[in-house]
Amino acid sequence: MHNNTHKLPDPMPEPSVRHYVAGGTEHGGGIGRLIGYILASHPQNSHDHRVTDTRGPRWDKLRSPFILWGAMALMIKDRLVAPGRVHHLHIAGRGSTARKLVLGACARTLGCTHVLHLHDFDYAADFLRRPIWQRRAIRALFRGADRVIVLGERDRATATELLGVPPRSIGVLHNAVPDPQQGRDAPAKTQATAPQADPQGTPCKIVFLGQLGPRKGVPELLSALAHPNMQSLNWSAVLAGDGPVDEYHAEAERLGLLDRVSLPGWLGSAETRALCERSDILVLPSHGEGMAMAVLEGLAHGLAVVTTRVGAHEEILRDWETCLFVPVGDVEALANALGNLVAHPEMRAKLAQAGRAHYLNALSIDAYVGKLDALHRSVSQGALQRVPTQRGAA
Structure with missing residues (x-):
C-alpha cells in the first residue's frame, strides 16, 4: 500500500528582531518601557528579540558617538551571521532622527531588512524646521524602509503627505501596556464600589x-x-x-x-x-x-x-x-x-x-504583540522574496 499522506511544510519560524532605541530599555523613556513590555510578553525562547542602545543615558553625551558606532557594528555583524534578522529602528525627532539617518543608511547599504517605527509628539513640525538637504535625507530614510509604523492617523498623514511613504508601506499600531492584574488571584485595584466623599478621610x-x-x-x-x-x-x-x-x-x-x-x-x-x-x-x-x-x-x-x-x-x-x-x-x-x-x-x-x-x-499588550509579530513575519517573508532583485541591484 502506498501512503498518500503528504507532510505539510513546516511553518516559517518567527523572525529574529533587533530593536534600536536611544537609551535602551533602562534609559529610553516611554519607548524603552514599551520595548521592555514587548520583551517580557513573549514566551521564553519562542522569539528572538534583542535591544541595542543607540545613545546611552541622556546625561552621558561624551560616550554617545561611540555607542552609535557600536550599534552600527552590530548591524554589520548581523548581516554576516544572521542575514534574515529584522532591524527595528525606533525614531523620534531631534537627535533621534540624526542617529536613525546613520543607521538607516547603513541598513540600506548592507541590504538589511528594516522597519522604521515613528514615536513623536509632532514629527511634522520637527521635519519642517529642518533645512532642505536634511528633509531630502529624511524622506530617503522613510522611503527606504521595508515598513513604517506610526502611532495614529495624524502620523500616517505625516508619513504619506510630508515624507512620501507609499500608503501600502504604512501600518498604524497604537501603543500598549501589560495588564497589571494579570496572573493575580485578586484584582490589585477595584473601583466596583466607590467610597463616599470624606474631607477628613483618606486623600x-x-x-x-x-x-x-x-x-x-x-x-x-x-x-x-x-x-x-x-x-x-x-x-x-x-x-x-x-x-x-x-x-x-x-x-x-x-x-x-x-x-x-x-x-x-x-x-x-x-x-x-x-x-x-x-x-x-x-x-x-x-x-x-x-x-x-x-x-x-x-x-x-x-x-x-x-x-x-x-x-x-x-x-x-x-x-x-x-x-x-x-x-x-x-x-x-x-x-x-x-x-x-x-x-x-x-x-x-x-x-x-x-x-x-x-x-x-x-489596548492589551497581548493584542499589540500579536500584530507586531505578524508585521515582522510579513516584512521578513517579503525580504526573502526580494533577495534576487536586491542582489541584482547591488
Missing part, C-alpha cells in the same frame, strides 16, 4: 507620569493644583518623572503645595506600578504626544484619566466615557476636572471602570 491620590516640563503641561498642572477649587478638597499628588526636578520642586514650594505634592524623579517599572496601584487619578495635561504610555498605564490600572486631545488620544478615548479631556494649557478647566473627580467618587469610579474595560478590549 484622593493623583499621579502624573512623564518628563517634567512645559510640553507635558507640568506648569499648568501645578497651577491647577494650587487653584482655589482644589484648596478645600482632600487630595495628594505625586509628579513622577525626570527633567528639572529641582526647578519644579521650587515652584511647588512657591505655590504652597509641598505638604500635598511630591516629586520623586524618574521611577522604574516596578515603582511606577506600585504608585499606580495606590492612586485614583492619572493626569497628563500634555501639549503634544504620539500616544502617551502614561495614559495607557492609567487605563490599565483602573484610574480615572484626565488628559488632552493630542496625538492619537482622540482615536482611542472618548470624553466623559473613558477619560476627561481638557483643553491644552487651560488651568481653569484642568482644576475643574480634577476637582470634580476628587469631590465625586462615584464619577471617578464610573470613569475608571469604563477606562479599564476599554483597555482590556482594545
Whole structure:
C-alpha cells in the first residue's frame, strides 16, 4: 500500500528582531518601557528579540558617538551571521532622527531588512524646521524602509503627505501596556464600589507620569493644583518623572503645595506600578504626544484619566466615557476636572471602570504583540522574496 499522506511544510519560524532605541530599555523613556513590555510578553525562547542602545543615558553625551558606532557594528555583524534578522529602528525627532539617518543608511547599504517605527509628539513640525538637504535625507530614510509604523492617523498623514511613504508601506499600531492584574488571584485595584466623599478621610491620590516640563503641561498642572477649587478638597499628588526636578520642586514650594505634592524623579517599572496601584487619578495635561504610555498605564490600572486631545488620544478615548479631556494649557478647566473627580467618587469610579474595560478590549499588550509579530513575519517573508532583485541591484 502506498501512503498518500503528504507532510505539510513546516511553518516559517518567527523572525529574529533587533530593536534600536536611544537609551535602551533602562534609559529610553516611554519607548524603552514599551520595548521592555514587548520583551517580557513573549514566551521564553519562542522569539528572538534583542535591544541595542543607540545613545546611552541622556546625561552621558561624551560616550554617545561611540555607542552609535557600536550599534552600527552590530548591524554589520548581523548581516554576516544572521542575514534574515529584522532591524527595528525606533525614531523620534531631534537627535533621534540624526542617529536613525546613520543607521538607516547603513541598513540600506548592507541590504538589511528594516522597519522604521515613528514615536513623536509632532514629527511634522520637527521635519519642517529642518533645512532642505536634511528633509531630502529624511524622506530617503522613510522611503527606504521595508515598513513604517506610526502611532495614529495624524502620523500616517505625516508619513504619506510630508515624507512620501507609499500608503501600502504604512501600518498604524497604537501603543500598549501589560495588564497589571494579570496572573493575580485578586484584582490589585477595584473601583466596583466607590467610597463616599470624606474631607477628613483618606486623600484622593493623583499621579502624573512623564518628563517634567512645559510640553507635558507640568506648569499648568501645578497651577491647577494650587487653584482655589482644589484648596478645600482632600487630595495628594505625586509628579513622577525626570527633567528639572529641582526647578519644579521650587515652584511647588512657591505655590504652597509641598505638604500635598511630591516629586520623586524618574521611577522604574516596578515603582511606577506600585504608585499606580495606590492612586485614583492619572493626569497628563500634555501639549503634544504620539500616544502617551502614561495614559495607557492609567487605563490599565483602573484610574480615572484626565488628559488632552493630542496625538492619537482622540482615536482611542472618548470624553466623559473613558477619560476627561481638557483643553491644552487651560488651568481653569484642568482644576475643574480634577476637582470634580476628587469631590465625586462615584464619577471617578464610573470613569475608571469604563477606562479599564476599554483597555482590556482594545489596548492589551497581548493584542499589540500579536500584530507586531505578524508585521515582522510579513516584512521578513517579503525580504526573502526580494533577495534576487536586491542582489541584482547591488
